[in-house]
Amino acid sequence: MTPAALPLATPRPAKPRPWLWRVQSLLSNYLPLLLMALLASGTWWLVKNTPLIDAPGELAPPRHIPDYRMENFEIQRIGADGRLNVQIAGAELRHYPDTDTIEIDQARVRAIAPDGSLAIAEAKRAVSNGDGSDMQLLGDVRLRRLPSGAGENAPAQLEVRGEFLQVLANSEILRSHLPVTIRQGSSTVNAQNFEYRHLTGRVSFTGRAQGQIASRDGR
Structure with missing residues (x-):
């Protein structure tokens, strides 16, 4: 007698991942804070190394008055390999x-990662502290991450929009205490506030958060 063939085990359907887990994965994969840290530290490095035309001859007591300003400016930082790393532009x-x-009015920052991917941050105003460890984007903030070789009008891999976005470069934290909208493809998350810690890959929300997470097949 021929031994009867054993029935094949029916594979169990994979459980859908919680939407919070998928948002966390989305951020950790498409928004490395190392790139945003480059934006913050790059601002300080660029300004400190920009020659001043009318530098004061004598030191004066500090006052809350600009000691220098630039209008309709564009500053670039070139890497050791001759490639453009950071470009900062603004009205003033x-x-x-x-x-x-x-402080920068109508700020626009472009940062190119080593893999060629592009991050573009735009806001009505940007404020950075002296050592570049704390950069704040204020008013109509839009942050996009574009794949390598894509034009600036191409669909973004990840987009974050809101009225406020803070980048803490040393601790690699991206956060906002105001509502934000995070989009990736057909997936959208609206949150009252959020904090993303790149060192741990952890994203957290407080208050109400709503998400529409598309499956891999687009449904």
Whole structure:
């Protein structure tokens, strides 16, 4: 007698991942804070290394008055390999010596990662402290992550929009205490506030958060 064939085990359907887990994965994969840290530290490095035309001859007591400003400016940082790393543009830049802060009106920052992917941050105003460890984007904030080789009008891999976004470079934290909208493809998350810690890959929300997470097949 021929032994009867054993029935094949029916594979169990995979349980859908919680939407919070998928948002966390989305952020950790498409928004590395190392790139955003480059934006913050790059602002300080660029301004500190920009030559001043009318530098004061004598030191004066610090006052909350800009010691220099630039209008309709564009500053670039070139890497050792000759490639563009960071580009910062705006309607006006001001440096305040008493607080050692930099303010930019109509700020637009482009940062190119080593893999060629592009991050573009735009806001009505940007404020950075002296060492570049704390950068705040204020008013109509839009942050996009684009794949390598894509034009600036291409669909973003990830987009974050809101009225406020803070980047803490040393601790690699991206957060907002105001509502934000996070989009990736057909997936959207609206949150009253959020915090993303790149070192742990943890994203957290408080208050009401609503999400529409599309499956891999687009449904």
